[in-house]
Amino acid sequence: MIEAPDLSLSALSPFLFVFGAALVGVLVESFAPRHVRQPTQVALALVGTVGGFACTLLLAGRGEVTAAGALAVDGAGLFLQATIAGLGALSVLLFAERALDPARSAFVASAAVPAGSPRDRELLTDERVQTEVYPLATFAVGGMMLFVAANDLLVMFIALEVLSLPLYLICGLSRRRRLLSQEAAVKYFLLGAFASAFFLYGLALVYGATGTVQLAGIRQSVTDDGTGTLLVLGLGLLVVGLMFKASVAPFHTWTPDVYQGAPTPVTAFMAACTKVAAFGAILRLLYVAFGTADWTWRPLVYGIAIVSMVVGAVLGLTQTDVKRMLAYSSIAHAGFLLTGVIGLDAGTGSGLAATLFYLLAYGLTTVGAFAVVTLVRDGDGEATALAQWAGLARRSPLTAAIMTFLLLALAGIPLTSGFTGKFAVFRAAIEVGAWPLAVVALVTSAVAGFFYLRLVVLMYFSEPAEDGPSVGVPGLPTTIVLAVTVAATLVLGVVPGSVLDLADGAARLVG
């Protein structure tokens, strides 16, 4: 007789909501007539993500381990889940934008039709829209939320795949520039599968060394037996798999290519939500499972943080494409986030709260920045080449102003959320004595600030080209996204106190 594991349904409610919405979405895709699918799917995806968001809020304050030790419901996890669900809802809104593209959607009407074929050209201007993206994205959101709550390496692996597989697919579904989009999907898929093989091998080695895959069990074993070669190798491979998802250098190589090739709403989704999810898992792995042996991984993370900041900031300097530039920015930000991870000292450091806050602030700003990218268009879809953005302020002062504000936030200028976040993580690093890391972070912030400002200068002080891009008038969904992200970036920069307090209160990992 096998005993049923204890299962707290209320603690699982966020997942039930999101995955439930995704499953219903699959049914809708199969049975609903074509013309009602788009509104239904958008509504379902929003119900799922917003409902998941609401459930995490209701769970606030809980701290328990449920589902036979496989899931941890704790402050940090709930904070990140709420962040992911909220950012996911914003991304769904970007997916649902129909006013910008003449073809009414950023997604290809039929992915099976070869790019460039006569049928493809026909479909390019067709009113038909792809609606599979909504359940796929909802599944990915669910996977991400599971990822940050996983208290067990197996669940972590499953969550990793649940979040990755839909992403691989929707990366390849761009309506325009389909060759680039498909290439991005292939690259992301092959490298992602490669990285998850590493993660899995690491899982196997840790299992072999400790006899368990539960994080609490691993910690117990680390405390009792110390660290053997097998365990350390396993830890290394697990870290590789997670760092890949978080696009931390030197595991970042996919990031620029995929960010550039994927449909921009998907890029926004990946850049914001995947980053949050991956860092949630990194925090949980390093602090719950290996927190008592932090001397093993601390020098490693220290080094990786520096490499990531330098690579992101330096390579970003010579980019000529806005999306690619934001991809390198994302790599640099991964490095800044790692300074917060370093600043997490058992019990004393403020690194956990700082990292949580940074993830929220960065996610919101990034979604906003990519939303602006969807607005600037020419006859061939989005105009992402930097040169095409020259003199944008003349054409559309409001768009340029919003982009400038968001770029300043990414650069970490005071009175934006970026400054507060950077300030928090750097201070956390200094608190635990990692001031050389903070110095490197400051220098690389300055270097990275250069390429953000370059775009600002380009928008304001260059003559617009004769046949330059136009700025589309966004529909309601994108307008909501822009309003929310800009407002949040401002509020988190000017009066961050309450959210910092919230992150501080949530900064707790159980397991």
Added chain:
Amino acid sequence: MDTVPATGLLASSWLLIALPLAGAAVLLLGGRRTDRWGHLLAIGTVTAAFVLAVLSTVELAGLDERSVGVDLFTFISTGRLDVGAGLLVDPLSMTFALLITGVGALIHVYSVGYMAHDPGRRRFFAYLNLFVAAMLLLVLGDSFVALYVGWEGVGLASYLLIAFWYTRPAAATAAKKAFVMNRVGDVGLALAIFLMFTQLGTTSYEGVFGSVGLLAGGTVTGIGLLLLLGACGKSGQFPLQAWLPDAMEGPTPVSALIHAATMVTAGVYLIARSAPLFDAAPVAQTVVVVIGAVTIMIGAVAGCAYDDIKKVLAWSTVSQIGYMFLAVGLGPVGYAAGIAHLLTHGFFKAGLFLGAGSVMHGMGDRTDMRRFGGLATRMRTTFVTFGLGYLALIGFPFLSGYWTKDAIIEAAFDRGGTSGWVLGGVAVLGAGLTAFYMTRLVLLTFFGEPRWEDGVHPHESPAVMTLPMVVLAVGSVGAGFLLVEAFPLADWLAPVFGEPEEATAHAIPPLAVSVLVTVVVALGVLTAWLLVGRREVPTTAPARVSAPVRAARAGLYADAVNEAVFMRPGIRLVRALRVVDDKGVDGVVNGIGAGLGGSSARLGRAQTGFVRSYALGMLGGAVLVAGALLAVTAG
């Protein structure tokens, strides 16, 4: 100075700033949609702020502890770091808030008539609201940093409003001049704040004044002198006085509100607010007194020579603020006197400017007094209100100026010794000159034969303009008596400056001072009558004049001195710096930039676009990670 947490209405003091700020935001962001009702909104916000200020003052007066702190918001408050902003509501700040919102509201109303036909009316009211908000922040902030933010805010608003008619080259140049000269002062203020922060670790009034005693004497003097530099820039005091007359290029309501009644008195506020600092730095105080005395003379002398009605009033402002500096430089005996004069001056000088604006309105925007004359009968209300302001300014017995200016002159004599006599003498002489140039102004404008240019048809301004003038005229008549005799300002301000001490021994009996001043003023009026009123006034200024008149006409050569002493060497210095910058600094920066760019391009080559090389990179990374971990655990 201990503050108590705000309760009741005082806790919402932030609304004082927020209301006009919101008005400015709506007008600036709302665009043309707000053209039709924008000015009404602007008046509404300022009036509401005034009502709130009155109610708050009443509530403050009822408190035992008349110094209330309001926490605005905490930016970051974790651990030892506490970055926030707050307001300080005390008698001094509320006095200023009343002046700013009260006179501000009147001038907003006046502007409706004055700017009725201007296409940029909405922009004008937006800037005015912005100014009021910034000025309120300046006086209500509870730290030097908050003051500095407001300080820069009013500087910005002043710049925008001087250059309001930016298509006129003179307006644009004047705005630039005002901005640059203000920057000189602002640097002083900023350095003073930095000095406080490095020495004391705080910039809040409470913190700084509480620990003045811990500082070395030299440091306090340094901070005091730097603050004074900032005050001189904002208040148009020697040696930074030259911008103020030029600032008259802005619309006249602006001259009345910003360049007469409120912003230019910010320097006086700064020094009065920093009283504990200056009391501990006698050297700095002496410098304040000297600058005040020098400026009284500069303003009064230059005021005698100009023919432009607004510029004469501007020089008069410079000179009157000199009186206020003189007063606050005298220490505890003078603070309340200086603030009282500031308030009455706010009334009568704003009234005078509005009157001048009304005259200009009727004369087709002309400002040359030689082409005025005989307007007393054509513009009766303007004449009466202007006349009352004039009498108040020259110190006609029992009007405002009589009470407050005499108090300052008295305090100057009471300083005792040679310096007391010199300062007192200067102040009395200044009063005589004031009487001269103001009488000349009134005679040229309102009396004598009309010397109007062709096509000018003087007419009285509409009620929306004359009404504020009437209110200000009433203030000009009664404010002095109220503030000095009926409800002594010194008692009201006692929580800030300490209980007023009755001077035991006067160098000269107060009655004698009053008589002396009145006689000198009468002499000034008489001289003006003899020189101007009885003679034919040439419609163009005579070219052949004596050297002193030429000097006065050139503003005592302040521009020339600035040009010779600062501008030309400055340009040379800038050229030299540019060479250093181009060759040296830029070389280094460009070198770093090129180095980074080069390494970026080289590193970028690694991003080949081939999946297999990416996989190789990841595998290499994984090997490095594993190796590093093994090295750490093995080591």
Added chain:
Amino acid sequence: MSLTNYLVLAAILFTVGAVGVLVRRNAIVVFMCIELMLNSVNLTLVTFARSTGTLDGQVIAFFVMVVAAAEVVVGLAIIMSIYRTRRSASVDDANLLKY
């Protein structure tokens, strides 16, 4: 036979798979090499299940198989779509996104 042999075999298979990813051009073959890596992990897991005397390893191996099957579906779909467009499954041909 010592359990170590199984582990060594699995490690060799993992390495073969990883090297295959690096050297093969055809996307399908690259993908198969990744599958080889996953299966070597399965072998490791089952071995460890035996050596530690727990069942977890075997259970995980089943999960991995399911996940791998799902991955095949997604992967083949993506590779098919790019093959239809380019008439080539070489990963080196998809090289528009770089630097």
